[in-house]
Amino acid sequence: MDIIKTPHDALFKRTLGDKEVAVDFLQNYLPDDILTEIDLTDIKVAKDSFIDRELEESFSDLLYNVSIDGKDGFIYVLFEHKSYYDKMTPIQMLGYIIDIWKLYHKQNKNKKLLPILPILIYHGDKKWNLGSSLSELIETIPAAISDYIPGYNYLLYDFSSYSDAEIKGQIKLRLFLKLISHIFDDDFDNGLREVLPLLIELRKKTTGLEYIETVVKYILNIGEEISLSELDRKSKNISAEGSAVIMTIAEKIYHDGREEGKEEGKIENMHEMIEFALELKFGLTSKPFAKDIKKIRDYEKLREIKVAIKNHDSLDELVKSIDV
Known part of the structure; x- marks a missing residue:
């Protein structure tokens, strides 16, 4: 992950x-x-x-x-x-x-x-x-x-x-x-034994939530390339309360990551559709403009560009109408 x-x-x-x-x-x-x-x-x-x-x-x-x-x-x-x-x-x-x-x-x-x-x-x-x-x-x-x-x-x-x-x-x-x-x-079990009580303590402070998320991301990325199920098992063996803290954040990270992946997929699909539409309507001269479009990560902006391609008969006019 x-x-x-x-x-x-x-x-x-x-x-x-x-x-x-x-x-x-x-x-x-x-x-x-x-x-x-x-x-x-x-x-x-x-x-x-x-x-x-x-x-x-x-x-x-x-x-x-x-x-x-x-x-x-x-x-x-x-x-x-x-x-x-x-x-x-x-x-x-x-x-x-x-x-x-x-x-x-x-x-x-x-x-x-x-x-x-x-x-x-x-x-x-x-x-x-x-x-x-x-x-x-x-x-x-x-x-x-x-x-x-x-x-x-x-x-x-x-x-x-x-x-x-x-x-x-x-x-x-x-x-x-x-x-x-x-x-x-x-074996990261010893590390978890040291970390979990501190996470429990930090969880009680409203200013500590973002930091806990950073810590859990770090563990998931670095610590033995640990899976969510393995992290759950290890933390439950040490502290039920600590496991509840760490797994709540871990599941949020996993969910956010999946949603981010879906959004990235939508953007990449839109890039491909725009590139195809540009080449179909304006030929290979549209390649440099398509390259600039790929820098845009705003899905709604890309949808506007897709509509604008239909509404312009000149590549120069299209380029002038869009702030890339």
Whole structure:
């Protein structure tokens, strides 16, 4: 069941894109000496992504604007969600840091660049063992040369190595961290045991319903490619109340997905009918216009275009009458 194309990204953005959860994460996991230098009172999401489209399946990111030592600064969080670790990730992260500075310079040409605190959240089925410094990827060099070699340190969080007792924070943050720490388990039952009580608690808060839906979509997409019936069985074995919460949302997702599929089918059929009608009436010269029509996803708009084809004898007149 293809519910969302990038479930890792959706969960990450829905969680740490929330100002309250972001502050909760940073207050619980940043080292004390760093926290004393940062004021999180007016934290803002400055930009939600610097990731290239082709890498969205492997990375998600958020850039926060904060006060560092009384002046503007940034915290950049990169979430790697490959099933394996990649030694080039710190270099990838350095590229994004440079992109942030380029963007800031473009917008503030006469100002010094702002400091950026880099954080890497690693989410894979193997323990991260590449350290927390770019220099660890570079061959050992004499001290006289080392000052001239680019390098930086980053804060690393691999929650797969955290016990459930070590995962701290408010409900949404704990739910997110427990999910990513268990989702690659061979048996997701342990993850469900940790997640279900939090879902029950969150269900009682009116603000938590959309987030629960994001969580359930994530489980259905990532967790063992689990089916609805299997999810129902597993959750009932753990908690009848938790099962009721999770299955209500899961069935809604399944129903919405089917309805969306029906609508997509109607739109594709209409595209084919319009393309056939255009070629039949105006010949192959209508091909470019038919290509533009395929970008339209509004079914009612497509029906209007189908009627307009009948009412125009000139392709030029038809094109002018329609706002594509």
